[in-house]
Amino acid sequence: MSQSRQINVSKNGVPVIAIMALAIIFVAGLFVVGFDQGHIFSLVYGEEAFQDLYIHELTHDMRHAAGFPCH
Amino acid sequence: MKTFLFIVIVIVSGAAAGIIHGGMNLVFVEPSLDQAIGIENQHLFATGEAEDNSEFWVEYDDYRTWQKTGQVIAGGILGVSIGSLFGIIFTFSRNTLPGKTDLKKALILAGIMWLVVYFIPFLKYPANPPTVGDPETVVLRGILYLSFIAISGFGALGFYKLSKKLKTKKFIAVAGYAAFIGIMFTVMPENPDNITAPMDLVDHFRTMSAFTVSIYWLSLGLILGSLWSHYKPHKEIPPSFN
Ligand SMILES: [Zn+2]
Numbered sequence: 001m002s003q004s005r006q007i008n009v010s011k012n013g014v015p016v017i018a019i020m021a022l023a024i025i026f027v028a029g030l031f032v033v034g035f036d037q038g039h040i041f042s043l044v045y046g047e048e049a050f051q052d053l054y055i056h057e058l059t060h061d062m063r064h065a066a067g068f069p070c071h
Numbered sequence: 072m073k074t075f076l077f078i079v080i081v082i083v084s085g086a087a088a089g090i091i092h093g094g095m096n097l098v099f100v101e102p103s104l105d106q107a108i109g110i111e112n113q114h115l116f117a118t119g120e121a122e123d124n125s126e127f128w129v130e131y132d133d134y135r136t137w138q139k140t141g142q143v144i145a146g147g148i149l150g151v152s153i154g155s156l157f158g159i160i161f162t163f164s165r166n167t168l169p170g171k172t173d174l175k176k177a178l179i180l181a182g183i184m185w186l187v188v189y190f191i192p193f194l195k196y197p198a199n200p201p202t203v204g205d206p207e208t209v210v211l212r213g214i215l216y217l218s219f220i221a222i223s224g225f226g227a228l229g230f231y232k233l234s235k236k237l238k239t240k241k242f243i244a245v246a247g248y249a250a251f252i253g254i255m256f257t258v259m260p261e262n263p264d265n266i267t268a269p270m271d272l273v274d275h276f277r278t279m280s281a282f283t284v285s286i287y288w289l290s291l292g293l294i295l296g297s298l299w300s301h302y303k304p305h306k307e308i309p310p311s312f313n
Binding site: 066069 | 212
């Protein structure tokens, strides 16, 4: 039993799954706020989203305020 | 390690610090944004792209209200995102960070990360308000900024690992990183855009932006450190509960 537990735990006892989940949250959140130009919504709404840029407008002010390049 | 508790602490502290950041921005940064967007509107009227009538202002107010609501929502999202990175690095570095309590360790790490992944990149590529920036170069500017953050972050990590391996004093790692980032600072290309807004507006915006981002990092260290001290997620679950 201790064997099987060891496989999923990095050497200082942090579960790999937790680190991976947090890493995904980090990348996704950074992309949405810092860099997305409507690409996520475009998967659902098609080309229109590029014009409307819903997420972009919602994250626009924070993007400037947090120092990310914008328009 | 209590995995679920660890993740909850990381997300709660990231979200709380992010919402504080968004709220602070509403007070300190929004006035500069309003001013900068006001300049943009004048350009639109001057070039005939928009007409200065009540219809325009009704639409404009709606649009700005939506954007300002977003300030807090996006603050929460960005807060959780950066907080997740902070949580990952904190768990791996907790045993080697100076400071007797988890709160002190978290504050020290927040200070280091503030400097390495925020403040030094900010000095190279400072924040700009709306009206500054050519839409054509936004992808290039994004790549430059993100690359510089990555160079700085991995550079710091590299020198830290190197000093551990060589068992040298800590200040040698710090000096190594300082020399490295100094070189990268001069080597990396400048922001390609000219500043087209009044310089006082841009400077004021930058100061306020740096102030609220710094509040974010401070809040993140304080909240995560306090929650960690209280709930101790690094402790093993007693065998009887396994
Ligand atoms: Zn913008």
